[in-house]
Amino acid sequence: MNSIRISLCTLAVTIAIGHSDVSLAGQETGACLDTIHRYAVEIDNKNAEGVAELFTEDASFILPTQSAISREEIKRGVSEMPQDRRTLHHVTTASLKATGKNTMEGTVYLILHVSPMGEGAAQPITQHGVYTDIYELTEGECRIKSRVLKMDPQ
Secondary structure (H helix, E strand, O other), rough: EEEEEEEEEEEEEEEOOOOOOOOOOOHHHHHHHHHHHHHHHHHHOOHHHHHHHOOOEEEEEEEOOOOEHHHHHHHHHOOOOOOOEEEEEEEEEEEEEEEEEEEEEEEEEEEEEEEEEEOOOOOOOOEEEEEEEEEEEEOEEEEEEEEEEEOOOO
8 A cells, every 4th residue: 555644733644545546646635635624614614605515416424413415404504503602623634545536535533622602601622533534526626425423422
């Protein structure tokens, strides 16, 4: 297995090419890494349209408490997020593996800070989790086809 490791401060990225007959250009893996990080920014900004654009039309997104089975359902779910708390998604490690000519699988580690807002708000909560993703690559764009979030028990 060929492997490229890049480490920048707290970001450690492993790009693994698992099949000798599957080759991904750096531009394609970079596009998926960009999607991973854009998701964190868009979800923290509660930008429903921005989050939805990162998913395929028929995407699935499975969370511990709910699921969405289309880009439109994902958009609706983000737009219904509570406005009385701030989130900060830190994606710290991503491992990407080519699974076909235009597909990749990924595992992304997450540190999530949730801060209630307003007077007398409680202390922030920190949680850890892992996204298990499937990505589709088309015309230089990487979109999430499937994302499952599993949070570590508190």
